Amino acid sequence: MMYIQHFNCISPQQNVLSNDMDLLNDASEKKMQAKEPVYESIPPGVLRRMGKAIRMGVGTALPICKAPALLNGIIIGTANGGMEDCIKFLNQMVQYEEGLLAPGNFVQSTNNAIAGQLGLLTENKKYNITHVSRGLAFENALMDAMMQLNENPTGSYLLGGVDELSTYNYNIEKLAGTYKEEAVSIKNLYTTDSPGCIAGEGAAMFVVSNDAAGAIVKAEAIGTLHSNDEKEVKGKLKKFLDENLCDDDKIDLFLSGENGDNRSLKYYTACESLLNSNTTVGRFKHLCGEYPTASAFALWLCCELLQTQKIPHHIIKKKSTEKEINNVLLYNNYKGYQHGFMLIKNCR
Amino acid sequence: MNRVFVTGMGIISAIGNSVAENHLALKEGKSGISKNLYLFPTKYASILPFAQVGISTNELSSKLKIFEKGVTRTSMLALHAFNEAVEDAGLSASIISAYGTALIGASTVGGMCLTDELYEDANKCEQGSDYTQSYDCASVCLFLQQRYKMNGIINTINTACSSAANAIMYGAMLIKNGFADRAIVGGADSLAKFTINGFNALHILSPETCTPFDENRKGLNLGEGAAFLVLEKEKDAAGKKIYAELTGYCNANDAYHPSSLSEQGDGPFFSMQGALQLAGLAAADINFINAHGTGTENNDEVESRAMIRLFNNPPAFASSKANVGHTLGAAGAVEAVFSILSLYYQELYANLYYNNAIPSTGLVPVQVYKKMPVQHVMSNSFGFGGNCSSLIFSKA
Numbered sequence: 223m224m225y226i227q228h229f230n231c232i233s234p235q236q237n238v239l240s241n242d243m244d245l246l247n248d249a250s251e252k253k254m255q256a257k258e259p260v261y262e263s264i265p266p267g268v269l270r271r272m273g274k275a276i277r278m279g280v281g282t283a284l285p286i287c288k289a290p291a292l293l294n295g296i297i298i299g300t301a302n303g304g305m306e307d308c309i310k311f312l313n314q315m316v317q318y319e320e321g322l323l324a325p326g327n328f329v330q331s332t333n334n335a336i337a338g339q340l341g342l343l344t345e346n347k348k349y350n351i352t353h354v355s356r357g358l359a360f361e362n363a364l365m366d367a368m369m370q371l372n373e374n375p376t377g378s379y380l381l382g383g384v385d386e387l388s389t390y391n392y393n394i395e396k397l398a399g400t401y402k403e404e405a406v407s408i409k410n411l412y413t414t415d416s417p418g419c420i421a422g423e424g425a426a427m428f429v430v431s432n433d434a435a436g437a438i439v440k441a442e443a444i445g446t447l448h449s450n451d452e453k454e455v456k457g458k459l460k461k462f463l464d465e466n467l468c469d470d471d472k473i474d475l476f477l478s479g480e481n482g483d484n485r486s487l488k489y490y491t492a493c494e495s496l497l498n499s500n501t502t503v504g505r506f507k508h509l510c511g512e513y514p515t516a517s518a519f520a521l522w523l524c525c526e527l528l529q530t531q532k533i534p535h536h537i538i539k540k541k542s543t544e545k546e547i548n549n550v551l552l553y554n555n556y557k558g559y560q561h562g563f564m565l566i567k568n569c570r
Numbered sequence: 571m572n573r574v575f576v577t578g579m580g581i582i583s584a585i586g587n588s589v590a591e592n593h594l595a596l597k598e599g600k601s602g603i604s605k606n607l608y609l610f611p612t613k614y615a616s617i618l619p620f621a622q623v624g625i626s627t628n629e630l631s632s633k634l635k636i637f638e639k640g641v642t643r644t645s646m647l648a649l650h651a652f653n654e655a656v657e658d659a660g661l662s663a664s665i666i667s668a669y670g671t672a673l674i675g676a677s678t679v680g681g682m683c684l685t686d687e688l689y690e691d692a693n694k695c696e697q698g699s700d701y702t703q704s705y706d707c708a709s710v711c712l713f714l715q716q717r718y719k720m721n722g723i724i725n726t727i728n729t730a731c732s733s734a735a736n737a738i739m740y741g742a743m744l745i746k747n748g749f750a751d752r753a754i755v756g757g758a759d760s761l762a763k764f765t766i767n768g769f770n771a772l773h774i775l776s777p778e779t780c781t782p783f784d785e786n787r788k789g790l791n792l793g794e795g796a797a798f799l800v801l802e803k804e805k806d807a808a809g810k811k812i813y814a815e816l817t818g819y820c821n822a823n824d825a826y827h828p829s830s831l832s833e834q835g836d837g838p839f840f841s842m843q844g845a846l847q848l849a850g851l852a853a854a855d856i857n858f859i860n861a862h863g864t865g866t867e868n869n870d871e872v873e874s875r876a877m878i879r880l881f882n883n884p885p886a887f888a889s890s891k892a893n894v895g896h897t898l899g900a901a902g903a904v905e906a907v908f909s910i911l912s913l914y915y916q917e918l919y920a921n922l923y924y925n926n927a928i929p930s931t932g933l934v935p936v937q938v939y940k941k942m943p944v945q946h947v948m949s950n951s952f953g954f955g956g957n958c959s960s961l962i963f964s965k966a
Binding site: 295296301302303308309311312313315316319320322323324325328329330332333334335337338339341342344345346347348349350351352353354355356358359362365366368369372373390391393394395396397398446447448449 | 612613614678682685688689691692693694695697698699702703705706707708709711712715716720721723724725726727728729730736740743744746747749763764767768770771772821822823824825826827828829836837840953954955956957
C-alpha cells in the first residue's frame with residue numbers, strides 16, 4: 223500500500239480527458255508516437271545527447287520532483303530502455319566493421335540509463351534501480367516501491383515506467399507478428415476483429431510515499447502472473463480481489479488493457495466476467511497504443527480519472543449507474559502471457 | 571522481518587561448470603582468460619583476451635535438452651546454473667512452481683549475444699529469425715519460468731554491472747516483506763560482439779589479462795557466465811544445508827557520470843556503509859571484501875579510496891576478475907558464490923596478477939590462497955549509470 227503524491231505523463235495524447243474523440247491523436251503509419259513537449263527542465267547540452275526513452279523519462283520525472291535530492295530513491299520499469307541507441311551502435315559496428323566507434327550510443331543504450339541520468343541530474347545518491355521484466359517491468363517497479371516504503375516508512379520515491387517506439391523495435395515486433403497488418407484508426411481499435419495491436423510508447427512518473435496528506439490516489443495492492451490459460455488468470459484475479467477488497471467494498475471502475483488483438487481478448491473477457499453491473503468497464507489502449515510498460519500510463523490515467531471523477535466517453539466500454547469512482551481495478555496483459563493487477567483507491 | 575539464508579548455489583563460468591569446479595579453480599588460482607574466442611566471429615577474437623565458458627552453444631543445448639527454438643546462449647548458461655542451484659537446495663518441481671517461489675534474474679546482454687541476428691531483424695523487414703522474442707534481458711528469466719512452469723513473482727533487473735547484486739537484494743526483500751516464501755536469485759550474461767565493441771569504444775578493455783588493483787592495470791577483460799542462489803527464510807532453511815545468511819545489502823548511486831565513478835567514490839562508499847548499517851555491523855566486523863576490482867584505472871582506484879574512507883584500514887580484499895573476467899550482469903551473483911565459498915570453507919582466494927600497489931592508495935590485495943577465520947564477507951558490484959550495490963554474507 224502506498225500513496226501517490228504527484229504524477230505526470232508523456233503519451234501520444236494531449237487531451238485524454240476530453241469527451242470529443244476528434245481531439246485525440248490517431249495512429250499514424252500504424253504507430254502511436256508520443257507527443258513530446260519542449261523539455262524546459264533538461265539542460266540543452268544534456269538533452270542533445272539523450273535518446274528518446276531517456277528524454278521522455280527524464281522529461282516526465284523532473285517537473286514532479288520538487289525536492290529531488292530528498293527523494294529516497296529512483297525506481298524505473300522499462301522493457302527496452304534506449305532501443306534506438308542500441309541499434310544505432312550496432313549498425314555503426316557493422317558499418318565500420320568493428321572499427322573504433324564513438325561510445326555515446328552504447329552508454330545511452332543500457333536499460334538503466336534513464337534511472338542513471340535521473341540520479342545524475344537530481345544529484346540523488348540513494349536507491350536507484352531499473353526493472354526490465356518486459357510486460358511486467360512497471361508492475362515489478364511498483365512492488366519494489368511498496369517494499370522500499372515498508373522498510374523505510376517515512377521515505378518518498380520516484381516511480382516510473384518508460385518505453386520508446388523506435389524504428390528498430392517496431393521492425394522486430396512486426397516480424398514477430400505483434401502488430402496489426404492493416405492500418406486501424408483508434409476509433410475502431412476495439413471492433414476490428416483481427417490479430418495484432420497498434421504500437422505505442424510513453425513515459426509515466428509518480429512520486430509515492432506513505433503520507434496520505436495531499437495524496438489523491440492510493441495504490442492498495444499489486445499482483446502478477448505468467449500464464450496463457452485464461453482460467454488461471456481469472457482464478458488469480460479472484461484470489462487477488464478476495465485478499466485485497468473488503469467484503470462490503472466493490473470495484474467502481476475496471477480499467478482494462480484490451481488492445482484490439484483478438485488473440486488476447488479472452489483474458490480480458492475472463493477478468494471482466496468477475497465483475498457485476500456495479501462496475502463501469504473502461505479501456506485505455508486507444509490512447510497510448512501497446513507497449514511493455516503501458517500499465518504505467520494506465521495508472522497515470524487512473525490518477526486523472528480519480529481526481530476529476532469524470533470518465534470520458536471514449537474510455538467507457540460499459541457504464542454502471544454508480545456516480546462516484548472510489549475503487550479502480552486495473553488489469554493489463556502483455557502478449558497474453560504476462561498479467562498484472564493493481565487495486566487503486568480514491569483517498570480524498 | 572524474516573532472516574534470509576542461502577541454501578543452494580549454482581554457477582557456470584570460465585573456470586568451471588559447477589560450484590565444485592569453480593571452488594577448485596579458485597583454490598588453485600586458475601584463470602579462465604585467454605585470447606582464442608571461438609564463440610562468434612569478431613575482429614577482436616585473437617587480439618583481446620576474454621573469459622569464455624568452455625562449452626559451445628550447441629553442446630549446452632543438447633546437454634540441457636533444449637529442443638525449442640529461440641533459446642539464446644545467455645538463457646542456456648542461466649538454466650545450467652539454475653539447475654545446479656535448485657538441485658543443491660533440494661527444491662522439488664512442485665516447490666519451484668509454487669506461488670511462493672520467486673525468480674529474480676539479472677542480465678545486461680540478454681539475447682543480444684546474437685548480434686548478427688539482431689542486426690538483421692531490426693533493420694530488414696524481410697523474414698524474422700527465430701529470436702525476435704529473445705533479445706531483451708527479460709527473455710532469460712521468462713525462459714526459466716516457462717521451463718519450470720513457475721507461478722511466483724518473476725522479475726529481471728538491469729543496473730549494468732551491479733544487476734545481479736540487486737537481484738539478490740530484491741529476492742531478499744520479497745521474502746522479508748512476505749511477497750515470497752523463497753527466491754531463486756542470480757544473473758547471466760554471455761559474451762557478445764555488442765558489448766565487446768561497446769567497452770572497446772570506451773577504451774577500457776585490457777590488451778592483456780587484467781591485473782586488478784595493480785599499479786599498471788590496463789583495463790578489464792569481458793567474461794561470461796551465470797550463477798544462481800536459493801534464498802530461503804529461517805523456518806524453511808532449518809534442517810537444510812545452510813551456506814550463509816544474507817545479513818546486509820544496500821544500493822546507492824554515485825550520481826556523477828554515465829560511465830565512470832566519481833573521484834571520492836560516493837556511490838561505493840554509501841553502498842558499503844548502507845550494507846553495514848542494515849547488517850548492524852561495524853566496519854571492523856568485516857573479515858573480507860570481495861571487491862568489484864575490474865582492473866580499470868578508474869574503478870580500482872575509486873573503490874580503494876572508498877574502502878579507505880569507510881574502513882580506515884580496509885580488511886583483506888581481492889577481486890576475482892582475473893579468474894573469470896567481468897561477467898557484467900552475472901558478476902554480482904558469480905561473486906556472491908565466491909564470497910559464500912570463502913565463508914563456508916573459511917579461506918580466501920588470491921587476487922591474480924597483482925604486482926605493485928596503486929601509489930595513491932597503497933592497498934595490497936590478498937595474493938595467495940589462505941585459510942583464515944571468516945565471519946562476515948562484503949561483496950561489491952558497481953556499474954554504469956552510477957549503480958553501486960554491496961551485499962554482506964555472514965557465517966550461519
